[in-house]
Amino acid sequence: EAAADARFREMEDGLVNSQATDLLLAEELQVAIEELSVSNQELHRVNDDLELRVAERTARIRESEGRLSLALSHAGADTWVWEIPTDLVTWTLVSWSGGEDNPGGGAKEIMTTSRSAWIRQIHPDDRDRVELALRECLEKAVCDLRVQYRTTHPRKGTRWYEIRGQLLS
Numbered sequence: 001e002a003a004a005d006a007r008f009r010e011m012e013d014g015l016v017n018s019q020a021t022d023l024l025l026a027e028e029l030q031v032a033i034e035e036l037s038v039s040n041q042e043l044h045r046v047n048d049d050l051e052l053r054v055a056e057r058t059a060r061i062r063e064s065e066g067r068l069s070l071a072l073s074h075a076g077a078d079t080w081v082w083e084i085p086t087d088l089v090t091w092t093l094v095s096w097s098g099g100e101d102n103p104g105g106g107a108k109e110i111m112t113t114s115r116s117a118w119i120r121q122i123h124p125d126d127r128d129r130v131e132l133a134l135r136e137c138l139e140k141a142v143c144d145l146r147v148q149y150r151t152t153h154p155r156k157g158t159r160w161y162e163i164r165g166q167l168l169s
Contacts, residue, residue: 080163082115084138089118123150123158130163143167 072079080091090112122130126149137143145165153159 080165082134087115088112089115121151123152126150133163137167140167 071077078091078093080089082089090110093109093111119127119131130147130149133145133147137145143166145163145167148160148162151159151161
């Protein structure tokens with residue numbers, strides 16, 4: 001009987017300790033939930049702030065792009081990008097027509113082709129010089145590219161171009 005009584009008290013103490021532990025865990029869990037709620041609210045506030053800053057920055061970029069497009073169209077300049085890993089050349093021809101797709105300037109026409117196809121459009125007498133300028137630019141850590149060349153247009157005859165650019169890697 002004494003052993004059973006001792007075992008009963010031991011179980012009762014264990015139950016009291018278990019309930020105390022459960023109560024302590026419940027309090028710690030409640031504190032953690034409240035801290036998580038505060039963190040979540042702060043995260044939402046920071047996210048809202050970030051979304052506002054992104055929207056503002058996007059608006060500034062669009063305005064800047066519109067100004068650049070206007071300047072390029074009035075200067076008769078196009079943009080040219082050579083994606084070296086894919087060996088694709090993309091250029092944007094901007095004509096002054098106030099097109100709806102480009103409210104900052106003219107209508108844009110974007111063309112993409114392989115570099116080798118682009119090179120074939122260059123006048124044969126100028127190809128080697130352009131290829132050499134491109135190759136020399138690739139060999140330098142910093143390169144400002146500037147090379148003139150001709151093309152022969154079926155209806156417009158000989159056309160002169162000048163590439164001015166910088167290698168970005």
